[in-house]
Amino acid sequence: MRIALAQINTTVGDFPGNLERIREAARGVEASVVVFPELTVCGYMPRDLLEEPSFLDACERSLWALAGDASLPPLLVGSPVRAPSPGKPLHNAAVLIRDGNVVPVAKRLLPTYDVFDEHRYFQPGPVGAPVMIDGVSVGITVCEDIWDGALYRSDPVADLCKQGAEIIVNISASPYARGKPARRRELVRAHAAENGVNMVLCNLVGANDQLVFDGGSFATKANGRRCTQLKSFVEDIAVLDFTQELDPPELETGDEDEVRDALVLGIRDYFSKTGFERAVIGLSGGVDSSLVACLAVDALGAAHVTGIAMPGPFSADMSEEDAAALADGLGVAFHSFAITESYERLAGGLPALWGDRTFGLAEENLQARLRGLVLMAFANKTGSLVLVPSNKSEFAMGYCTLYGDMVGALAPISDLYKGQVYELARRYPAIPERVLTRPPSAELRPDQTDQDSLPPYEVLDEILRLHLEERLRPREICARGFDEAVVGRIVRAVSLQEYKRQQAAPVLKVTGKAFGLGGRRFPIVERFLGGAPYV
Numbered sequence: 001m002r003i004a005l006a007q008i009n010t011t012v013g014d015f016p017g018n019l020e021r022i023r024e025a026a027r028g029v030e031a032s033v034v035v036f037p038e039l040t041v042c043g044y045m046p047r048d049l050l051e052e053p054s055f056l057d058a059c060e061r062s063l064w065a066l067a068g069d070a071s072l073p074p075l076l077v078g079s080p081v082r083a084p085s086p087g088k089p090l091h092n093a094a095v096l097i098r099d100g101n102v103v104p105v106a107k108r109l110l111p112t113y114d115v116f117d118e119h120r121y122f123q124p125g126p127v128g129a130p131v132m133i134d135g136v137s138v139g140i141t142v143c144e145d146i147w148d149g150a151l152y153r154s155d156p157v158a159d160l161c162k163q164g165a166e167i168i169v170n171i172s173a174s175p176y177a178r179g180k181p182a183r184r185r186e187l188v189r190a191h192a193a194e195n196g197v198n199m200v201l202c203n204l205v206g207a208n209d210q211l212v213f214d215g216g217s218f219a220t221k222a223n224g225r226r227c228t229q230l231k232s233f234v235e236d237i238a239v240l241d242f243t244q245e246l247d248p249p250e251l252e253t254g255d256e257d258e259v260r261d262a263l264v265l266g267i268r269d270y271f272s273k274t275g276f277e278r279a280v281i282g283l284s285g286g287v288d289s290s291l292v293a294c295l296a297v298d299a300l301g302a303a304h305v306t307g308i309a310m311p312g313p314f315s316a317d318m319s320e321e322d323a324a325a326l327a328d329g330l331g332v333a334f335h336s337f338a339i340t341e342s343y344e345r346l347a348g349g350l351p352a353l354w355g356d357r358t359f360g361l362a363e364e365n366l367q368a369r370l371r372g373l374v375l376m377a378f379a380n381k382t383g384s385l386v387l388v389p390s391n392k393s394e395f396a397m398g399y400c401t402l403y404g405d406m407v408g409a410l411a412p413i414s415d416l417y418k419g420q421v422y423e424l425a426r427r428y429p430a431i432p433e434r435v436l437t438r439p440p441s442a443e444l445r446p447d448q449t450d451q452d453s454l455p456p457y458e459v460l461d462e463i464l465r466l467h468l469e470e471r472l473r474p475r476e477i478c479a480r481g482f483d484e485a486v487v488g489r490i491v492r493a494v495s496l497q498e499y500k501r502q503q504a505a506p507v508l509k510v511t512g513k514a515f516g517l518g519g520r521r522f523p524i525v526e527r528f529l530g531g532a533p534y535v
Contacts, residue, residue, distance in 0.1 A: 002032050005035050005202045007217045008235050009204075010044065010206065018042070019066065023072065032133050032134040033076050033138075035171060036202060037204035038094075038171045038172050040077045041079040042079060044078075060081075063102050072097075076095070077095050081093045083123050090121055092106070093105060094107075103131075105128055106125020111144045114513070114519040115509070128140070137167075141157065141160070142171055143171065145170065146188065157197075161195040161196075165197060170202070175213055175509060176211075176212045176510065178258065181232065181258065184203075185218065185226070188218070189226075200218075201218060203215055205236070207268075207273075210507055210514065211509055214258070216230060217238075221242055226245070227246060256423060260298075260424060260427065266410075267296060271385065277300070278382060279387050280385070281389065282375050284309070285319030285320060287431070289323075290425060290435050291413060292389045294330065294425070297330050302332050306335070308335045308374065309334070311340070316443065318438070339370040339374065364444035369401060385408070388405070388408035391416055392415050397497065398493060398500050399453060409505055414507040414514075415509055415515070418457040459486065463477055463490050464490065467494065469512050473531055495532075499524045
């Protein structure tokens, strides 16, 4: 039996494009079956498009179009299919297409955590039996079916093995998060070793909205050793060879390499799939905007990126110098447009509205909003999209300005803590050394630094990580050696700033818990405030 894995990059609702990718990958492949990722036909995740009858009709037409293409080998593709029994109207299915027939195998375990909400659309499938493909008993599963049986009190892999499955095939759309590819490989290794069965996983590659999929499809022998490994973050296809064994150390990459690749792919696909080619970035001379510019160049090419420095009344000369040096090093178009005159005119006239001429937050934010206005005007005039430079630490604390530095279409680094921004930025020689060593500052008032308003980033980042990703209670965070007042202030601020984040650009998810549709969904109006009063 010959199994081919085809990890392809699909787009939600692009039925002609997705089918063409399937055909291109499968045509000419000599295999008993070519395996594709979860929801291949319609793209992942279609969300409420699944409630549109015409969308489901297009899924069905696509499946039968593939079944009628005699030039293709047998296929295993992911698609929603209408459910015949009462309950939710759909199954999330792996569909076996061969000999002109369409046979769905429904997903049994439906996740409703983090970014997933599958019970909204699907009903779980029944306990199924293996299918015979070229004389081999194959157990077919869909993504979550191999992940957390304890959560559902069910183990589809074990059930299929008890029925004689010799190979378990899993079609997945498993979103990337830092360290997740290694966890995915270990999960499959454990299944293979425990059940004494060969395991095959075909994972989606590409990005749709906030989610990035790393691909990295692979096969593992019954002894737990991988025998085939596809590339990460690019489309790839391979025919499995269960006779070989790969050396695991040669397959691993560092987390920072993975994160960079994920962000670059996320930016590239966001632009290409929304029909845009050009990005504009406000270059402040700081590390955040510098890193975003570098990632944008990696994703789109220097010819499609523009940086704009917008010095204001409190900007240091070195900031514009470093922004210009970065642009020169990257080879991107660069402009400088001072906002000082506009700011002084508004700041001089606006007090007539409120009668108070004391310099404060309104004047600081006015500068940020003038910069946002310039960026959006440039984007509109040139058909560009603005990239947002906010990092996760500042985003969590609300240390960003609505309709100012938050304006834009995509926030590439808003799931990276400030320390991670520095780690990644040090990989880019085009970023001037001074950007990496000078104290970070918003430069909205004289002699300002971030630490005037925020705890030191090494403290802030770790408290945020424990609070957001490990879900520790305030008193548990304090038990790690952090000051009670600092912990209370941070978790309270995270809750109070939710109103900003729900108006923000989509965030590319690269950690286990990103803001917004990346996994963290909190009400704007709530008074628990992260448990801060109950430290």
